[in-house]
Amino acid sequence: MFVAEDLKTDKGRILGVIVFDLEQPYIHSVGVVRDRRREGIGSSLKRASLAEMVALVGTVTAVSSVHKKNIPMIKLNEGLGVKSTKDPEDGDYLLSAILVEPTPDTVTTSSTPLIRALLRRFRTREQVN
Ligand SMILES: CC(C)(COP(=O)(O)OP(=O)(O)OC[C@H]1O[C@@H](n2cnc3c(N)ncnc32)[C@H](O)[C@@H]1OP(=O)(O)O)[C@@H](O)C(=O)NCCC(=O)NCCS
Secondary structure, eight states: OEEEEOSSTTTTOEEEEEEEETTTTEEEEEEEOGGGTTSSHHHHHHHHHHHHHHHHHSSEEEEEEEETTOHHHHHHHHHTTOEEEEOTTOTTEEEEEEEEOOOTTSTTSOHHHHHHHHHHHSEEEEOOO
8 A cells, every 4th residue: 555645735644545465466546635636646546556556566567447427537547558348247337457677668568767756746655564
């Protein structure tokens, strides 16, 4: 899990969270507080989780599920190049999958530069359960 924290205007406030499973690998959920949406936090969190997956697991196809009416998330996914197909088990949902590989050309080469980029705007920290 990654969280994004505000370090400037509202110090320490949690602005967003993403929960992912490295074993599947599967992104369970991502959420950003209403008043701070459309600032790139959700996509940064998703990029960071993909980066973490590829850094720890290597080449992976990361899967997530999104309701067919969830336009913000569908658009966010599209912006990251994530392909979506109808969930064969539930027609109200789309399954999204993105192949992430440890190559220098992908945005998900390694978590380090991405996390560093995130840290410039939002402090992130990994939560250990
Ligand atoms: C989906 C969600 C996480 C997006 O977070 P965010 O921080 O606002 O997303 P970003 O700022 O990174 O947006 C990235 C891109 O996604 C798309 N997008 C995001 N919100 C959008 C909206 N309301 N309408 C259309 N496109 C949207 C845009 O293409 C956007 O890029 P742009 O701002 O340059 O146009 C946020 O809306 C949210 O928390 N929703 C409620 C929880 C939820 O539905 N989570 C997903 C299912 S688990």
